[in-house]
Amino acid sequence: QKEVEQNSGPLSVPEGAIASLNCTYSDRGSQSFFWYRQYSGKSPELIMSIYSNGDKEDGRFTAQLNKASQYVSLLIRDSQPSDSATYLCAGGPSTSGTYKYIFGTGTRLKVLA
């Protein structure tokens, strides 16, 4: 079973700090990785995608991918209370698996005002 693992949290950070969310994956064939934000009672919203090793920045968000270590992370700079949500990491498609996307169970982030 191909897996994507995340610490469930909650991860609490003060307003204005950097929040660091981490994700590991077991399928070396995974080609793309996505970060989704999900507010309570809402559907997941795509915030970042990353396909190559290294960093990708978009506004306050930076995604990092290390395929050798099978590790993906999301950094949120200048965290705001509105960033409080569950962040889902997803990997796929895979050259070796049958599923298109595999999701982690999410990390709950709490930004304290």
Add this chain to the structure above:
Amino acid sequence: KAGVTQTPRYLIKTRGQQVTLSCSPISGHRSVSWYQQTPGQGLQFLFEYFSETQRNKGNFPGRFSGRQFSNSRSEMNVSTLELGDSALYLCASSLTPQGPNQPQHFGDGTRLSIL
């Protein structure tokens, strides 16, 4: 551009009944995937459709089925409902399933409660 539309938003059923959920993808998107989300299990993949054909299927019993129409709209059916089927059912669409770099966009989901 309209997003992914799921209907109904809420549904209450009793054990043994069946239910059909509907999903209209973003215009131009031809791939539709269905997920079940529960607090304990997170997002679990049900199946994916492209060009009216099921391409992938998750580890769910045969009571869960789906189909896709020529306009890319998709329906999911669950028969003989069980209490454990209570969940948020999410539909996601993408342009195509081919190759990497195809992010999925989610609808608001259908919250199904089984009494």
